[in-house]
Amino acid sequence: MARYNSKTSEQKWQARWEAAQAFLAKPDPARKKYYVLEMFPYPSGRIHMGHVRNYTMGDIVARYKRARGYNVLHPMGWDAFGMPAENAARERGVHPAIWTHENIATMRGQLKAMGLSIDWTRELATCDAQYYGHEQRMFLDFLEQGLVYRKESSVNWDPVDDTVLANEQVIDGRGWRSGALVEQRMLTQWFFKITAYADDLLKSLDTLERWPEKVRLMQSNWIGRSEGMRIRFTISGPQAKSLPGGGELEVYTTRHDTIFGMSFCAISADHPIALELAAKNPAIADFCKQCRDIGGTAEAVERAEKLGFDTGLKVQHPFISGRETPIYIANFVLMGYGTGAIFGCPAHDQRDLDFARKYGLPVLPVVAPADAEAPDIVNDAYTDHLNGRLINSEFLNGMSVAEAKAEISKRLQTANAGEPAITYRLRDWGVSRQRYWGCPIPVIHCDTCGVVPVPKDQLPVTLPHDVSFEAPGNPLSHHPTWKHTPCPKCAKPAVRETDTFDTFVDSSWYFARFCSPHADTPINRQEVDYWMPVDQYIGGVEHAILHLLYSRFYTRAMQQTGYARDSEPFSGLFTQGMVTHETYKDANGAWLFPEQVVKQPGGAVHKDTGAQVLVGKIESMSKSKRNVVDPEHIIAQYGADTARWFVVSDTPPERDIEWTESGVEGAWRFTQRVWRLVDESLDKLPPPKQPERLKEFAAPGISSVLVDVPEITDEAVLALRRATHRTIRLITEDIEQFLFNRAVARIYELANSISAFTQLSANPAGADFALREALETMVILAAPFMPHLAEECWTALGHTTMLVHIGWPVENPAVSKEDTMSITIQVNGKRRGELVMERGDWSEEYYREQAMALDAVIRHLEGKQPKKIVVVPMRIVNVVV
RNA sequence: GCCCGCUUGGCGGAAUCGGUAGACGCAAGGGACUUAAAAUCCCUCGGUCGUAAGGCUGUGCCGGUUCGAGUCCGGCAGCGGGCACCA
Numbered sequence: 001m002a003r004y005n006s007k008t009s010e011q012k013w014q015a016r017w018e019a020a021q022a023f024l025a026k027p028d029p030a031r032k033k034y035y036v037l038e039m040f041p042y043p044s045g046r047i048h049m050g051h052v053r054n055y056t057m058g059d060i061v062a063r064y065k066r067a068r069g070y071n072v073l074h075p076m077g078w079d080a081f082g083m084p085a086e087n088a089a090r091e092r093g094v095h096p097a098i099w100t101h102e103n104i105a106t107m108r109g110q111l112k113a114m115g116l117s118i119d120w121t122r123e124l125a126t127c128d129a130q131y132y133g134h135e136q137r138m139f140l141d142f143l144e145q146g147l148v149y150r151k152e153s154s155v156n157w158d159p160v161d162d163t164v165l166a167n168e169q170v171i172d173g174r175g176w177r178s179g180a181l182v183e184q185r186m187l188t189q190w191f192f193k194i195t196a197y198a199d200d201l202l203k204s205l206d207t208l209e210r211w212p213e214k215v216r217l218m219q220s221n222w223i224g225r226s227e228g229m230r231i232r233f234t235i236s237g238p239q240a241k242s243l244p245g246g247g248e249l250e251v252y253t254t255r256h257d258t259i260f261g262m263s264f265c266a267i268s269a270d271h272p273i274a275l276e277l278a279a280k281n282p283a284i285a286d287f288c289k290q291c292r293d294i295g296g297t298a299e300a301v302e303r304a305e306k307l308g309f310d311t312g313l314k315v316q317h318p319f320i321s322g323r324e325t326p327i328y329i330a331n332f333v334l335m336g337y338g339t340g341a342i343f344g345c346p347a348h349d350q351r352d353l354d355f356a357r358k359y360g361l362p363v364l365p366v367v368a369p370a371d372a373e374a375p376d377i378v379n380d381a382y383t384d385h386l387n388g389r390l391i392n393s394e395f396l397n398g399m400s401v402a403e404a405k406a407e408i409s410k411r412l413q414t415a416n417a418g419e420p421a422i423t424y425r426l427r428d429w430g431v432s433r434q435r436y437w438g439c440p441i442p443v444i445h446c447d448t449c450g451v452v453p454v455p456k457d458q459l460p461v462t463l464p465h466d467v468s469f470e471a472p473g474n475p476l477s478h479h480p481t482w483k484h485t486p487c488p489k490c491a492k493p494a495v496r497e498t499d500t501f502d503t504f505v506d507s508s509w510y511f512a513r514f515c516s517p518h519a520d521t522p523i524n525r526q527e528v529d530y531w532m533p534v535d536q537y538i539g540g541v542e543h544a545i546l547h548l549l550y551s552r553f554y555t556r557a558m559q560q561t562g563y564a565r566d567s568e569p570f571s572g573l574f575t576q577g578m579v580t581h582e583t584y585k586d587a588n589g590a591w592l593f594p595e596q597v598v599k600q601p602g603g604a605v606h607k608d609t610g611a612q613v614l615v616g617k618i619e620s621m622s623k624s625k626r627n628v629v630d631p632e633h634i635i636a637q638y639g640a641d642t643a644r645w646f647v648v649s650d651t652p653p654e655r656d657i658e659w660t661e662s663g664v665e666g667a668w669r670f671t672q673r674v675w676r677l678v679d680e681s682l683d684k685l686p687p688p689k690q691p692e693r694l695k696e697f698a699a700p701g702i703s704s705v706l707v708d709v710p711e712i713t714d715e716a717v718l719a720l721r722r723a724t725h726r727t728i729r730l731i732t733e734d735i736e737q738f739l740f741n742r743a744v745a746r747i748y749e750l751a752n753s754i755s756a757f758t759q760l761s762a763n764p765a766g767a768d769f770a771l772r773e774a775l776e777t778m779v780i781l782a783a784p785f786m787p788h789l790a791e792e793c794w795t796a797l798g799h800t801t802m803l804v805h806i807g808w809p810v811e812n813p814a815v816s817k818e819d820t821m822s823i824t825i826q827v828n829g830k831r832r833g834e835l836v837m838e839r840g841d842w843s844e845e846y847y848r849e850q851a852m853a854l855d856a857v858i859r860h861l862e863g864k865q866p867k868k869i870v871v872v873p874m875r876i877v878n879v880v881v
Numbered sequence: 882g883c884c885c886g887c888u889u890g891g892c893g894g895a896a897u898c899g900g901u902a903g904a905c906g907c908a909a910g911g912g913a914c915u916u917a918a919a920a921u922c923c924c925u926c927g928g929u930c931g932u933a934a935g936g937c938u939g940u941g942c943c944g945g946u947u948c949g950a951g952u953c954c955g956g957c958a959g960c961g962g963g964c965a966c967c968a
Contacts, residue, residue, distance in 0.1 A: 545963090
């Protein structure tokens, strides 16, 4: 018996699939489409286990859907712009383009070795002008539609990467990539008007039924809708008229019910009034500067005291004649949210209370708990807005918070002093990056004409190849000639925009480009309309907000500019867990690679020195901790099928999976076992039926892809057939629901049943047909997971049509139907026995009689009469005494 | 601080409709085959009492609903994730 040789076999089948163009996707309106997409990789150098897991899952779905008769689109490309290429250029003197394309070549080879069912003719890289030129064109269309604007604003500046970051890219006050503390700078930047869709992006989350609840919730929190009011207070004094706002201060609040508890107003250090005052008063200017310098890190915010500066200005209370409250500039008020101004009600807001205590401002409770006259406020504000009742509030007294809000709203609107307002936490997406390796923003700055879009017939604006990375900052702006160009309008000398797009722009529409990757327009509507939306998108949960929210926005912008029919890009989303591994350190505390470590009964030792190794926590694979396993080595040693099988075994796909050597060996043993089961049975099998090549959807009814089995009476043979057909049903359900670990277990079970069957000494009539049916089923069902081995087995079983062209088997319910059922018998809810009964529609009386006749039941009744006997047909009988 | 999720053998995990807890795999132990090793095959494998038959106990902790709870409800603890001076 020959052992299965994964290396030769995998290469052979990959070549045959390619020769047959088995995965080429063509639009066909007569067929139902299915678009499977995994998040495309950044070409960092080599693929890692996370890629293997991600792309294996996508490939399982793609191969399964293809076998079910869907017209499947399963493409692959490269998220090829970004900082690491520039860092490589700085550190090693390699040009970003060369570095990137070399990495792509390596990683493409590695992905191909995985045997993925990808249509490689659609491959794209975002760093190619054939891609980003279309992006520039869409940007100009967005600009025309008012979806893009340019403004000076305070931005997050990453001092290590020397560039601006979007809010979404700042985590705990640090750059998401560099980890450097982010600074605030004033810069003129391009923004995508994502807030224009805030409400739609939020509401439409409800329609994304095949998205994880967790991701929808995260996006919902990120968008952060709140309902409140804008209220305009009149600023006292004759000089007020000359202030920005013309004598009025507009605040945003969600607790207008507490207006009788107002004891101060506060404005941001960046509020127009604050800026105006600062211009005339150095003390105020100093204070404002101090506020801005605190920074936005979590720790800074935690530590920072509430600081305020009394402007001397006062506002008039809208409902209490003659009552005035001071306006402070305060460090905890953000210009970017609401109106950049608030009214403070210390009794019912913790920040306001901290502030009031510090500056000795009045604390007047205006909402009381249901069970008390007034809330007891010492250090904690009373913030319950559901159960409270209004007090100390004149016409509001006795009302609930909701009633009071409605009343205040009505009165303020009548007085034209305010109106309901909805505010979002979401900010517009700043897309300008001061970097070379990105898509140039296609505009020209002219002293005479201002900002002039590059005419569309002059696109693409390509990156210059000859750049220097010697100096810090943006190589594009240092380039001697590139930015100089005549103004398209007036032909006078002008300069190009040297900022490039955030790379998240590139990844916000690649899924659409895949539908018509060679079109000379950004997309071909007919093809996009056929393939989009992506039916199943798969990737890491770390993109729950950034990439997934940007893509949802961008698709809406494409819809508005006529590039797309739909507003949602991904109708199904699955977020897979990470691949983890134990960490190892030597006696000096240096991290060790897993291949340097040998596990022994007494512990782990160094492979070469024999020195003791400290086994640390199980953590997600990372180069810095060296707890990485190179997929290429695994594929070379065990084969792609083994690696694929392992990464979906045992652990549910959404959870983190631990990579273990023994686990991989287990997976490898199973691939050999499948081959052996087939190989050792070959001489016992009847000839195969050659099923037709897959053309249509698998028709419901009796499977046409499996061998036809004659009428059988032997119980062991029937049991094997039952197991076979039951497994078809279960695995189909499992794959549909992304329960790959369970599907793997079902295949093990079927293999166990086949093993046991082949070891029977008797050889009843029909056994050979049932065995062929079981083996063929196992092979077809395992094919999405282990496609090369499955092809090899399929051929060995005598088939001449490749398995990629064979449809999915269909369960025959007449075969899988069980004749008997086992009924659990309980006494007082405890299991005391089991009844094996013929399947049927028995009366409750019959169940009772059968149960009461059991020895175990009689024994546990101890002579007593049952009070009650609960019968659940087909399942359980519970005798209660 | 606010929001969300999770907690089952030595380990990954099954049991998703309230109805046999521990499928399947890994690890471990025992055995067969072999000159030996590898490979393969067979057996055991939550805890506990018992020679056995068979009990008792057991799904983070406390309580509740129910004939019956890993599953539902209330409370608590631990772990993980998201957001965070958002008015």
